[in-house]
Amino acid sequence: xxxxxxxxADISRFWSTIARSAEIGPGRPxxxxxxxxxxxxxxxxxxxxxxxxxxxxxxxxDEMGNIFGRRAGREDNLPPVMIGSHLDTQVNGGRFDGxxxxxxxxxxxxxxxxxxxVTRRPIVVVNWTNEEGARFSPxxxxxxxxxxxxxxxxxxxxxxxxxxxxxxxxxxxxxKGRLPCRxxxxxxxxxxxIEQGPILDAERREMGVVTGGYPSHxxxxxxxxxxxxxxxxxxxxxxNALVAGARWLTAVDDLGWAFSAQDxxxxxxxxxxxxxKAGILSxxxxxxxxxxxxxxxxxxxxxxxMRRDAQAAAAIAGCTLRIEDEWSWGGDIFDAGLIETVRxxxxxxxxxxxxxxxxAGHDAYHLATICPTAMIFTPCKGGITHNNAEDCAxxxxxxxxxxxxxxxxxxxxx
Amino acid sequence: xxxxxxxxADISRFWSTIARSAEIGPGRPxxxxxxxxxxxxxxxxxxxxxxxxxxxxxxxxDEMGNIFGRRAGREDNLPPVMIGSHLDTQVNGGRFDGxxxxxxxxxxxxxxxxxxxVTRRPIVVVNWTNEEGARFSPxxxxxxxxxxxxxxxxxxxxxxxxxxxxxxxxxxxxxKGRLPCRxxxxxxxxxxxIEQGPILDAERREMGVVTGGYPSHxxxxxxxxxxxxxxxxxxxxxxNALVAGARWLTAVDDLGWAFSAQDxxxxxxxxxxxxxKAGILSxxxxxxxxxxxxxxxxxxxxxxxMRRDAQAAAAIAGCTLRIEDEWSWGGDIFDAGLIETVRxxxxxxxxxxxxxxxxAGHDAYHLATICPTAMIFTPCKGGITHNNAEDCAxxxxxxxxxxxxxxxxxxxxx
Numbered sequence: 001x002x003x004x005x006x007x008x009a010d011i012s013r014f015w016s017t018i019a020r021s022a023e024i025g026p027g028r029p030x031x032x033x034x035x036x037x038x039x040x041x042x043x044x045x046x047x048x049x050x051x052x053x054x055x056x057x058x059x060x061x062d063e064m065g066n067i068f069g070r071r072a073g074r075e076d077n078l079p080p081v082m083i084g085s086h087l088d089t090q091v092n093g094g095r096f097d098g099x100x101x102x103x104x105x106x107x108x109x110x111x112x113x114x115x116x117x118v119t120r121r122p123i124v125v126v127n128w129t130n131e132e133g134a135r136f137s138p139x140x141x142x143x144x145x146x147x148x149x150x151x152x153x154x155x156x157x158x159x160x161x162x163x164x165x166x167x168x169x170x171x172x173x174x175x176k177g178r179l180p181c182r183x184x185x186x187x188x189x190x191x192x193x194i195e196q197g198p199i200l201d202a203e204r205r206e207m208g209v210v211t212g213g214y215p216s217h218x219x220x221x222x223x224x225x226x227x228x229x230x231x232x233x234x235x236x237x238x239x240n241a242l243v244a245g246a247r248w249l250t251a252v253d254d255l256g257w258a259f260s261a262q263d264x265x266x267x268x269x270x271x272x273x274x275x276x277k278a279g280i281l282s283x284x285x286x287x288x289x290x291x292x293x294x295x296x297x298x299x300x301x302x303x304x305x306m307r308r309d310a311q312a313a314a315a316i317a318g319c320t321l322r323i324e325d326e327w328s329w330g331g332d333i334f335d336a337g338l339i340e341t342v343r344x345x346x347x348x349x350x351x352x353x354x355x356x357x358x359x360a361g362h363d364a365y366h367l368a369t370i371c372p373t374a375m376i377f378t379p380c381k382g383g384i385t386h387n388n389a390e391d392c393a394x395x396x397x398x399x400x401x402x403x404x405x406x407x408x409x410x411x412x413x414x
Numbered sequence: 415x416x417x418x419x420x421x422x423a424d425i426s427r428f429w430s431t432i433a434r435s436a437e438i439g440p441g442r443p444x445x446x447x448x449x450x451x452x453x454x455x456x457x458x459x460x461x462x463x464x465x466x467x468x469x470x471x472x473x474x475x476d477e478m479g480n481i482f483g484r485r486a487g488r489e490d491n492l493p494p495v496m497i498g499s500h501l502d503t504q505v506n507g508g509r510f511d512g513x514x515x516x517x518x519x520x521x522x523x524x525x526x527x528x529x530x531x532v533t534r535r536p537i538v539v540v541n542w543t544n545e546e547g548a549r550f551s552p553x554x555x556x557x558x559x560x561x562x563x564x565x566x567x568x569x570x571x572x573x574x575x576x577x578x579x580x581x582x583x584x585x586x587x588x589x590k591g592r593l594p595c596r597x598x599x600x601x602x603x604x605x606x607x608i609e610q611g612p613i614l615d616a617e618r619r620e621m622g623v624v625t626g627g628y629p630s631h632x633x634x635x636x637x638x639x640x641x642x643x644x645x646x647x648x649x650x651x652x653x654n655a656l657v658a659g660a661r662w663l664t665a666v667d668d669l670g671w672a673f674s675a676q677d678x679x680x681x682x683x684x685x686x687x688x689x690x691k692a693g694i695l696s697x698x699x700x701x702x703x704x705x706x707x708x709x710x711x712x713x714x715x716x717x718x719x720m721r722r723d724a725q726a727a728a729a730i731a732g733c734t735l736r737i738e739d740e741w742s743w744g745g746d747i748f749d750a751g752l753i754e755t756v757r758x759x760x761x762x763x764x765x766x767x768x769x770x771x772x773x774a775g776h777d778a779y780h781l782a783t784i785c786p787t788a789m790i791f792t793p794c795k796g797g798i799t800h801n802n803a804e805d806c807a808x809x810x811x812x813x814x815x816x817x818x819x820x821x822x823x824x825x826x827x828x
Contacts, residue, residue, distance in 0.1 A: 091689040092697070132693045197646030214647070218692070229800040230632070230681035231706055232611030232773035235674035243667045243682055245741045249660035253731070261650035267644035268657055270694050275686050276506040278547045278632070278702045279775075279801040283506070288692045292645055300594075317667070359646035386643040386694040398696045 003117045003409050005348075009112075009401040012108040015394045020047065021103065022089070022095040028304075031388025032095055035135040036088035037065070039165065042173035044087045048102065048127055052179065055109050057125065061177030063152055065129040065170045066142045068134075071109050073122040080370075081119075081186040081412040083108060083404070084126030084363060085193060086141075086142075094390025096194045096380060100397065102127050104192040108405050119412035121187055128363045129170075134370045137220055137288060138327040140306045143363035145181045147370045150180055159383070186371035188338055188411050191364040192373060192400050194392060198383030199356060206399035208356035208377035209343050213330035213365060214263075217303040218290030220326075221248065221310050225319040227275065227283045229236065238281055239318040241374070242273040245285035247313035252289040255305055264293040265359070286324075292359055296331055303328070329365040330358075335372035340375050345406045351399040374407075376400045417531045417823050419762075423815040424528075428521040429808040434461065435517065435571070435754060436509040446509055449500035451479070451559035451580065456587035457581045458501045462516065462541055469523050471539065477566055479543040479584045482593075485523050487536040487826065493599040495529075495533075495826040496785075497818070498777060499607060500556075504548045507802030508804020510608045510794060514811065518606040522819050533826035535601055540781050542777045543584075549574045551684075551702060552741040557777035559595045561784050566595055582807030600785035602752055604813050605619055605778040607789060609614025613770060614796030620813035622770035622791035623757050627744035627779055628677075631717040632704030633678040634684075634722050634740075637661065639733040641689065641697045652695055655734040656687040659699035661727035668702040670721055678707040679773070680716065691813050706773055710745055717742075723818070730739060741780040744772075752825070756788050759820045765813040788821075790814045 025040025028032030034040040045067060049059050052069030059069050070080070085101025101348065105125035112119065128146075133139025136158040144150040153369065156167030170176035197199075200208050225239030249268030256266030270288035291302035314321040346353040356377055367373045378400035381391040437456025438461065441447030448454040459481060463473045466483030474482050484494070499515025519539035526533065542560075550572040558564040564588035567699025571583030584590035609615070614622050639653030663682030670680030684702035705716040721737065728735040760767040770791055780789045795805040 038775055090641075090694050091691060092694065101596070133693050134689070137692045139693055164704050193652060195646075196643050201569070214645070220692075227504075227684050227801045228798065229774055230683050231628070231679070231775065231801075232609075232797060233679070235678070235679060241668075242685060243663060246660040246663035246682060246685060247667070249657060250664040253654075253657045253661070256649045263648070265645070265647070265649060267695065268654070268660060269694060269696070270690050271656060271660060271685055271687065273685065273692060275548070276686060277505060278551045278634075279508065279547050279682050280504050290644060290692075303748045338653075347424065359644065360643060383646060384642065385646075387641045412525060 003115055007115055009111055009405050010109050011394050011398055014108065014397060017103045017106065018100065018374040021099050022045060028092055030390035031304040032087040032089045032093045033091050035091055036132065036218040037169040037173055041088055042093060045175055047403060048087060051066050051106055052125065055113060056105065060179050061175055062181040063157060063177060064142045064145045064181040065175040065177065066146060067127040068182065069125040070233060071123040074118050074120050076122055078121045079187040080122040080124045081187050081408055082124045082126055082189045083408060085191050086128045086131030086133050086363060088130060089131050090386045092388055094385055094388060096130055096390055096392050097196065097385055100194055101192045104401055104404055107401060108408050111121060111405055115404055119409060123408060123413040123414060125413050131363055136166045138218065138325060138362055140366060143366040146183050147366040149366055183370050188362060189367040189371050189373045190404060190408060191375045192404050193362060193377060194379040194380040194385065195383065196360045196385040200377060200379035201381055201383060205354050205379060206351045207346060207353045207403060209339060209346060209353060210334065210358050210375035211339055211355050212332040212334055213331040213358040214292045214294055215296040215299040216290055216292040216361060217299050217328040219306060220286065220288045220324045221321055222324050223285045223314055223319045223321050225283050225317065228281045229283060230279050233281065240281040241285035241319050242276065242282040243261060244314045244317035244319040245271045245287040247316060248287055248310050249289060249314060251309035253308060255291065255302060259293055259302060262293065264298065264302065266291045304406060329361050333365065333368040334374050338372045341411060342376060342403060342407050345403045349402055353399065376404055417529055421525060421529055423521050423525055423819050425808050425812055425815065427524065428811060428815060431517045431520060432509060432514065435513050435665065436724045441459055442506055442802035446503045446507045447505050447664035448503040449505055450544040450546065451583035451587055457588055462501060464618060465520055467540065469520065469527060471523060472692050474593050475569055475589055476593040476595040477591060478556045478559045478569060478594045479589040479591065480560060480595065480597040481541040483539040485537040488532050488534050488680060490536055493537045493601040494536040495601050495822055496538045496540055496603045497700045497822060498542055499605050500542045500545030500777060502544060502546050503798045504546050505804055508731055508799055508802060510561050510804055510806050511562055511610065511773045511799055512545055514608055518815055518818055521815060523656060533823060535826040538820060543585055545777055550580050552632065552739060553775050554777055554780060555778040556692055560597050561780040563780055597784050603778060603781040603785050603787045604818060604822060605776060605789045606818050607776060607791060608794040609797065610799040614791060614793035615795055615797060619793060620765045621760060621767045621817060623767060624748065624772050624789035625754060625769050626746035626748055627712040627754055627772040628706045629713040629744040630704055630775060631713050631742040633720060634700065634702045634738045635735055636738055637699045637728055637733045637735050638726040639697050639810045644693050644695060654695040655699040655733050656690065656696040658728045658731035658733040659701040661730060662724050663703060665727060666720060669705065669716060671797040673716060677794050678712065678716065680710065682706045743775050747779065747782040748788050751775045752788040755825060756790060756817060756821050759817045763816055767813065790818055
């Protein structure tokens with residue numbers, strides 16, 4: 001009834017899809033620059049849907065541009081097992097972040113096709129729109145709307161730096177589908193992802209069983225002041241929004257250092273002021289920052305500290321502020337039973353694995369709020385990611401791919 | 415031999431040129447957005463040269479795009495008297511900053527034409543290229559090359575945010591002239607400018623005799639780090655250039671407050687990081703800041719403090735830095751004799767005037783290094799400038815225009 005216990009994924013076939021993806025939206029040497037809903041993203045989506053159809057999957061696209069490749073089950077009305085991640089990248093992104101997870105899903109269905117096995121439940125491979133948040137903030141929007149966390153209209157109205165709207169860009173690249181972006185019943189969601197951290201590589205582990213994510217909290221703040229000449233305007237009459245933003249990101253960095261001994265982090269990642277020119281004080285500054293910490297209560301405290309630091313920064317600079325948006329994820333939200341399925345496969349196949357927590361954001365966090373969810377981490381060199389130097393070898397995916405294959409098959413036959 | 419002592423400038427004629435200029439490159443309501451070498455700047459230059467030719471001036475353009483409108487003198491080989499300022503604006507600029515000074519020069523020659531008086535020396539009305547530095551940093555480039563402070567090739571190679579080069583943009587708008595950008599002998603340079611500060615307006619003065627400028631020092635610094643994921647990257651492995659820039663501008667603001675009781679200022683005006691996106695640490699950040707103080711030694715100390723603050727900011731953020739460029743101006747550099755000429759005219763005409771120091775940068779500072787130079791300030795409402803709310807009434811220019819007219823005439827007949 002199930003696949004043979006020694007069925008193995010075809011690493012070189014999987015690797016060839018990684019290599020093809022690495023040609024679409026080239027960035028700095030060795031990397032990719034394929035932000036969501038760009039022409040490069042469209043080209044990658046077209047390639048992915050071609051692959052899905054070649055593998056016999058039924059392709060559908062929802063209103064958020066999420067792409068679903070569905071493999072029918074023997075009892076096709078049962079809730080499906082889903083495998084997903086994202087094909088978009090940061091502007092200085094790598095070839096594996098997110099991509100490996102989507103293409104791993106494709107490899108799983110190709111393996112099942114090879115052995116001619118039809119699982120009891122349907123299997124759906126998913127590419128989620130805008131996981132990175134590099135072009136439209138916040139990140140993980142496609143899976144967030146799917147899971148009911150965000151409203152569709154709100155997501156469609158998000159604007160990039162040039163004022164283009166997410167909904168319009170979906171339509172422009174031909175990926176604004178008609179399928180409602182709303183989850184039905186799902187049996188399980190599994191996501192393979194490179195670790196994006198140095199632990200597996202440093203310990204020479206072949207894979208990680210992700211038991212949860214570091215609680216994380218991010219926010220986007222707009223500071224408002226008034227333009228004025230940098231020369232004659234006395235310090236006490238200034239309302240320089242750029243200074244408010246700079247002071248906030250400085251305070252956020254201090255916060256990160258204060259909690260760094262317990263593995264806490266705080267990151268200023270964006271400061272966009274206007275006019276942002278020599279000789280003039282800026283009247284607007286948009287800033288983005290986030291905090292992460294293994295302990296949920298500490299993240300709540302850090303988030304509140306970020307808010308108060310923003311108020312203090314605005315006050316010193318004579319500006320007002322508005323918190324435009326906040327987002328959070330993480331915690332011990334993955335499903336104990338599904339985690340145990342993954343662990344059992346890792347043991348059975350004899351890999352050198354460990355439990356691990358994710359410190360990054362993943363679509364799986366949104367899925368975990370609506371269905372049993374687990375993740376598999378694969379090693380990446382030095383943990384370097386969101387950088388063109390992100391690097392993996394084909395064999396880095398052997399454990400993860402094969403555990404994913406068997407975990408999916410056993411779950412889908414359950 | 416000279417003009418009649420009661421000859422008066424035609425304020426409504428002057429105001430009509432201000433109103434026409436205010437139609438070219440509209441910005442926010444009431445303001446202008448006419449950065450140097452844009453299409454709007456070209457249109458204004460075309461209008462200005464038309465006016466010059468209508469007033470019988472011989473127009474020439476030098477390699478830096480500086481425009482000279484020359485009125486012949488009776489002894490036409492004598493060094494000329496120059497009147498100048500700039501027609502470019504900040505991106506959120508007003509209708510008067512710089513513009514009033516160029517158009518005041520035009521009004522002076524129109525007055526001399528009206529009364530049919532040919533001065534002994536020639537008179538040259540000048541529009542200097544890129545005074546604002548809003549598009550190409552540093553400011554006051556056209557006058558700086560003219561005065562020998564900057565090299566022509568260096569200035570032509572400056573790039574704007576989109577990578578366009580100043581020399582190419584000069585050619586594109588048709589204002590890369592053939593005249594060498596090099597000052598010959600100049601008898602005197604006079605510049606009328608709105609105060610850009612609140613003093614004249616607050617004291618209800620009709621004009622100011624500018625005796626010098628606050629010593630000022632600016633610099634442009636590039637911080638270099640490495641992109642990485644905002645999540646898993648430990649604080650001690652980060653090289654976030656955005657944080658380096660934010661820390662520097664925070665320190666610069668602190669510096670301004672520390673010296674504010676003695677009327678010192680320190681301004682962070684620009685911070686441009688890359689990729690500057692949520693989820694990723696930035697590997698580059700360009701920042702611009704300047705300090706100003708009435709005392710030259712204090713400005714030297716403040717400038718050195720800025721440099722060390724930049725080093726400290728880079729160190730904490732794990733980045734390297736390069737000071738790309740530094741500039742300074744100000745001090746008691748104006749000509750005592752020419753200042754006295756302006757003062758004497760203000761007294762003779764019976765205006766309510768005072769001596770004043772400029773806190774802004776002006777082309778006159780570069781000219782002062784090569785010829786006797788003086789400036790006249792006119793009031794502006796509340797001292798608000800580099801903002802679309804910049805405002806003046808026609809009568810605010812009565813004193814300045816008439817003092818300029820007679821000071822120029824007497825100097826040119828000397």
